[in-house]
Amino acid sequence: MEKWLLKIVHIFDGVFRRQGIDISQLYAIVETKMTLDKRRVYMNWRQSDQSDNKNHLLMVLAVYGFFSVFMGAMIFFLPSFILAMIFLHAYIIFMMAMTLITDFSTVLLDTTDNQIILPKPVNSRTLFMARQVHILLYLFQFTIAMCLIPVVCVGLKYGILTGLAAAITTLLSVLLAVFFTYFLYLLVLRFSSEARAKEAVTWFQIAMTVFFAVGYQIIPRMINMSEFADRFELHWYSYLLPPVWMAVALESVYTLQADFTHLLVIILAVSLPLLLFWILNKYLAPSFTARLSAINTEARDVSKKNQGVVRKSLITRLSSWFTRTNLSKAGFEMVWNITGRDKSFKLQFYPSLGYVFVFIFIFVFNSGRNVGASWNELSSTTKFLWFIYLPMFTVANALLFITYNENFAASWIYRSAPVKKPGELLLGGLIALFIKYFLFIYMAMLAISLYIWGWKILDDFLFGLANDYLCFLILGSIGKQYLPFSRQPNTRQQTGRFLLAILQMMIVAALVGMHYLVIKVPAALYVLLPVVLAACWLLQQNLRNLPWKKIAV
Amino acid sequence: MNILRLHDLKKNYNGTYVLKGINLVIDEPQIIGYIGPNGAGKSTTIKILAGIIDSFEGEATVLGMDVRKDALQIKQSIGYIPEQAALYDVLTPLEYLRFTGRLYQLPDAVIEKKSWELLRLFELDEKANMRMTGFSKGMRQKVLLISGLMHNPDIIFLDEPLNGLDANAVILVKEILAQLKQAGKTLFYSSHIMDVVEKISDRIVIINKGETLADGTFETLKADAARGSLENIFTALTGDEQHQTTAGAFVDVLKS
Numbered sequence: 071m072e073k074w075l076l077k078i079v080h081i082f083d084g085v086f087r088r089q090g091i092d093i094s095q096l097y098a099i100v101e102t103k104m105t106l107d108k109r110r111v112y113m114n115w116r117q118s119d120q121s122d123n124k125n126h127l128l129m130v131l132a133v134y135g136f137f138s139v140f141m142g143a144m145i146f147f148l149p150s151f152i153l154a155m156i157f158l159h160a161y162i163i164f165m166m167a168m169t170l171i172t173d174f175s176t177v178l179l180d181t182t183d184n185q186i187i188l189p190k191p192v193n194s195r196t197l198f199m200a201r202q203v204h205i206l207l208y209l210f211q212f213t214i215a216m217c218l219i220p221v222v223c224v225g226l227k228y229g230i231l232t233g234l235a236a237a238i239t240t241l242l243s244v245l246l247a248v249f250f251t252y253f254l255y256l257l258v259l260r261f262s263s264e265a266r267a268k269e270a271v272t273w274f275q276i277a278m279t280v281f282f283a284v285g286y287q288i289i290p291r292m293i294n295m296s297e298f299a300d301r302f303e304l305h306w307y308s309y310l311l312p313p314v315w316m317a318v319a320l321e322s323v324y325t326l327q328a329d330f331t332h333l334l335v336i337i338l339a340v341s342l343p344l345l346l347f348w349i350l351n352k353y354l355a356p357s358f359t360a361r362l363s364a365i366n367t368e369a370r371d372v373s374k375k376n377q378g379v380v381r382k383s384l385i386t387r388l389s390s391w392f393t394r395t396n397l398s399k400a401g402f403e404m405v406w407n408i409t410g411r412d413k414s415f416k417l418q419f420y421p422s423l424g425y426v427f428v429f430i431f432i433f434v435f436n437s438g439r440n441v442g443a444s445w446n447e448l449s450s451t452t453k454f455l456w457f458i459y460l461p462m463f464t465v466a467n468a469l470l471f472i473t474y475n476e477n478f479a480a481s482w483i484y485r486s487a488p489v490k491k492p493g494e495l496l497l498g499g500l501i502a503l504f505i506k507y508f509l510f511i512y513m514a515m516l517a518i519s520l521y522i523w524g525w526k527i528l529d530d531f532l533f534g535l536a537n538d539y540l541c542f543l544i545l546g547s548i549g550k551q552y553l554p555f556s557r558q559p560n561t562r563q564q565t566g567r568f569l570l571a572i573l574q575m576m577i578v579a580a581l582v583g584m585h586y587l588v589i590k591v592p593a594a595l596y597v598l599l600p601v602v603l604a605a606c607w608l609l610q611q612n613l614r615n616l617p618w619k620k621i622a623v
Numbered sequence: 624m625n626i627l628r629l630h631d632l633k634k635n636y637n638g639t640y641v642l643k644g645i646n647l648v649i650d651e652p653q654i655i656g657y658i659g660p661n662g663a664g665k666s667t668t669i670k671i672l673a674g675i676i677d678s679f680e681g682e683a684t685v686l687g688m689d690v691r692k693d694a695l696q697i698k699q700s701i702g703y704i705p706e707q708a709a710l711y712d713v714l715t716p717l718e719y720l721r722f723t724g725r726l727y728q729l730p731d732a733v734i735e736k737k738s739w740e741l742l743r744l745f746e747l748d749e750k751a752n753m754r755m756t757g758f759s760k761g762m763r764q765k766v767l768l769i770s771g772l773m774h775n776p777d778i779i780f781l782d783e784p785l786n787g788l789d790a791n792a793v794i795l796v797k798e799i800l801a802q803l804k805q806a807g808k809t810l811f812y813s814s815h816i817m818d819v820v821e822k823i824s825d826r827i828v829i830i831n832k833g834e835t836l837a838d839g840t841f842e843t844l845k846a847d848a849a850r851g852s853l854e855n856i857f858t859a860l861t862g863d864e865q866h867q868t869t870a871g872a873f874v875d876v877l878k879s
Contacts, residue, residue: 400725403718404711411713411754479709483770485675486705487726488698555711 071128072104075207091196099187099200100207107208127211134165134215142223151228151324155236155317158220159243163312166247169212171254172275213244228324235323239316245343246312249350256358272413279417280424315339392505393498397491398614401498405472405554406506412475414559419471426464426511430456452589454527457515458534459541459582465508466545472499475555484553492553493616499554500546500613504539512538533588533595536602541578543609548573550622624687625650626778626809627672633680634667634833641667643833644681649811654804656824657813664833665813666706669780672811673703685778699727702776704767706783712755716742716766719755723770734773741769745795760787768796778809785819797823 076097083093108127141161148154187197217240225233258270309315319339322332389402409415434453484492516531549570588595627649634642642664649655659665670676671683674694683690685697710719717738724734742748745765755763764787772779781800785793800810800823814820820827821841829837829844837844 396725396728396731400722404714404722407718408711408713475711477709477711477713479707480711482675482703482705482709483723483726486673486698486703486771487723488695488728489726490695 071211072101072108072207075104075210076101079203079207086199089195089199090193091199092193095192095196096200096203099192099197100204103200103204104207131211131215134169134212135219137165138216138219141220145220145223146227152317152321155224155320156311156313158224158236159239159313159316160311162216162240162243163247163250165216166212166244167250167254168274168278168281170247170251171271172278209244209248213241217241217244224320232320232324235320239320239339242339242343243312243316245347249343249346252350252354252358256354259358272416275417276420276424279421284424284428309335312339312342315342388505389498389502392501395491395494397489397494398498398501401495401554402502403498405499405502408475408555409468409472409503409506414474414476415471419468422464422467423507423511426461429460433460449523452586454519454523454530455582455585457519458512458531458585459538459578461508461511461515462538462541463578465503465511466542468503468507469500469542469546472503472554473552473557474559475557476559478556478558481553481556484556491614491616492618492621493551493614495553496546496551496616497610497613500542504542508538508542529592529595530585530589533585533599533602536599536606537581537585540602540606540609541581543606543613544577545574547609547613551616551620552622556623625684626652626686627811628682628684629668629672630683631681632668632671632683634664634671634676634678635680641833642679645830645833645835647828647835647838649809652804652807652809653825654800654810654812654823656820656827657811657830658817658820658827659813659815659830661815662832663815663830665815665830666782668830669703669782669811669813673701673780674698675703699774700777702771702774702779704771704779704781704784706786710755710763710767710770712758712763715752715754716747716769717751719766720770720773724773727774729774737773738769741773742766745769745792761789761792764788765792768799776808778811779803780811780813782813783815784812785814793819 079097079100086093086096141158144157145154148157183197183201217237221233221236221240224236309318315335315338318332318335322328322336385403385406389399389406393399393402409419433456434448484495489495512531512535519527519531584598588598625648627647629645629647632642632645633640645664645668657665657668667676671679671690672685674690674697677691677694686700688697690697711722714722717735720738720742721731721734724738725731729737739748739751742751745768747762747765750758750762755766758766764784768784771781785796788796797819800812804810804825812820812824817827824841827837827839827841827844828835837847839847
């Protein structure tokens with residue numbers, strides 16, 4: 071595909087030459103950068119599928135194309151023209167900005183040019199143009215993947231003229247997205263360091279993953295929103311949003327209306343993106359480059375003040391509350407620290423925390439149908455069981471994720487140090503996950519449930535907490551045991567995972583069933599709670615004393 | 624009691640022997656240079672002695688204890704510093720040292736105090752609370768050295784410990800090794816180049832393809848090499864003539 075794209079660029083060879091640009095250098099740089107694009111590891115994609123020289127970019131583009139089919143369907147089925155257009159342009163601006171922030175950030179924040187290309191005899195015009203051409207080609211590919219199908223759908227349903235106009239407004243939306251992205255980056259770089267900027271990118275990636283999952287649930291349902299569409303009207307403040315300008319401008323083309331408001335909005339929709347893009351090229355991009363070369367000089371250290379001070383951090387305090395031995399403290403603090411910092415763990419696990427709320431919504435409200443009625447009868451149901459047990463399922467996933475780490479080679483330390491009870495490391499890590507992630511969500515669930523059901527469910531949540539911890543211990547105890555962060559990522563799941571998953575399901579189902587019994591016969595609580603606590607204690611002891619030969623490598 | 628004894632040590636990986644019968648006895652505290660080209664079996668030997676690999680043939684004892692039976696006790700009294708600076712780099716030096724110190728069962732207060740002081744001596748105190756992701760290889764190696772030595776071991780195994788260190792750090796580490804020896808420690812030091820080893824080692828063991836080729840002081844080995852018995856391997860390790868021809872060829876290609 072890039073050959074085909076480069077052919078388009080070749081049309082401008084004459085223009086380049088007149089500007090004093092070295093053509094062969096230009097193509098050498100652009101081609102290399104495009105090869106890098108193909109091999110880069112994209113998010114939204116399982117890392118294991120990205121191991122070899124496959125063209126990852128193409129797969130990512132295919133996903134966007136697939137999503138744009140949904141948008142196309144939405145355009146066909148949503149009766150309100152203006153609403154469909156608002157959704158379309160909002161989608162394009164949002165997706166484009168998110169893509170640029172999450173995936174293209176490596177290109178925008180790339181400082182290797184400074185070291186690799188600058189020392190070579192390449193003039194600055196050539197380098198500048200090579201960067202521009204590369205970025206434009208990248209944007210072009212994503213624009214096609216995202217906009218082509220919806221624009222064609224607009225053309226088919228509302229006529230060719232409207233379709234052509236939609237092609238222009240979507241391009242304008244892309245320009246806006248580019249501007250927003252640059253602006254955001256400048257803001258981040260202005261106020262913090264490169265490392266911080268990269269961390270911010272990780273959070274955007276997590277948000278993006280959640281958005282994909284939620285969008286997958288919500289966009290198909292949006293098609294049935296005719297009721298909402300009938301009542302829809304634009305308020306004055308709607309005109310503050312760029313997608314609304316685009317939609318109103320298109321409406322003017324579609325209905326051939328040209329009153330004062332419409333003309334004003336058309337001017338706004340066309341001129342503002344162009345104006346912002348001009349500002350971007352003229353002022354923002356140069357200062358962006360300047361700032362980038364500045365961050366390449368080594369980041370300075372800021373934490374001089376803590377020197378020599380034996381400071382008890384929150385984590386140290388927590389670990390001494392919840393764990394007793396040195397080894398389990400080591401496991402606790404290590405898991406706590408690394409889970410908060412390791413990018414691939416965060417990308418794998420944090421989105422699933424977001425899903426909890428989505429799943430709760432789906433299960434509790436029966437796929438969102440008739441929300442009002444479900445809400446009214448909710449307080450007389452026992453659906454708070456979802457609130458109690460769903461978070462545990464989600465957080466239990468982390469038990470698997472913490473066995474992986476890119477620095478898995480560093481796990482030599484477990485074998486070279488005189489570790490007598492490796493099980494204590496495992497237990498410490500498990501407790502850290504339970505406290506750090508589970509308790510946090512559980513409290514949120516408790517708050518929501520108290521609002522819906524009132525104080526009478528407090529004892530259920532108390533019993534649920536013990537029961538959840540028991541489930542957590544069981545899930546952590548069956549199956550192969552790996553020390554924290556000791557496995558190479560992307561290693562294939564061992565066989566027998568499926569049977570194991572069924573076994574886990576059955577155990578958890580039995581425990582949830584027990585809770586159901588407590589709801590029916592409240593007195594059972596006083597018998598069962600001590601039993602559950604005793605089981606927890608036994609499992610803890612068992613895990614603590616796990617011998618070395620039970621630890622898998 | 625021997626400080627360290629290997630008798631007919633063999634190790635096979637999937638049918639091929641990477642160690643084919645290593646014999647070695649160390650009776651007094653000294654610095655042993657364990658030299659051989661890449662793939663000679665150096666790291667494997669060290670991992671067996673450090674109790675990391677426990678399936679092998681032959682005998683291996685450290686401080687009179689059998690490596691197979693008393694691995695935990697041995698690990699408590701040895702220090703192991705691996706090659707290629709593998710550590711959890713999202714942690715800060717202080718956090719990493721607290722983690723490894725606890726694995727060695729040191730009390731938190733001791734860990735805290737020693738970490739600060741040792742980091743200060745390595746000029747890393749200003750970075751003690753920074754994540755190690757941005758650290759150079761030399762800085763990581765310094766942290767690993769501290770983590771392997773903090774529990775004050777009697778025997779120290781170092782796998783290519785000077786890799787990636789800057790020139791000043793190399794001098795410092797060499798001096799530390801020398802002083803550790805004076806404090807009565809035994810140092811077992813592996814490398815694939817003779818360069819640094821020859822100056823600090825009391826004794827040099829050369830291995831190749833899983834077999835010991837020579838065992839003695841640098842002077843005796845050099846004499847042997849001159850007599851021809853060790854010539855090839857010695858040339859490869861000290862790397863003189865062969866490198867000269869390669870370098871010559873390199874420059875010739877540039878000219879063409």
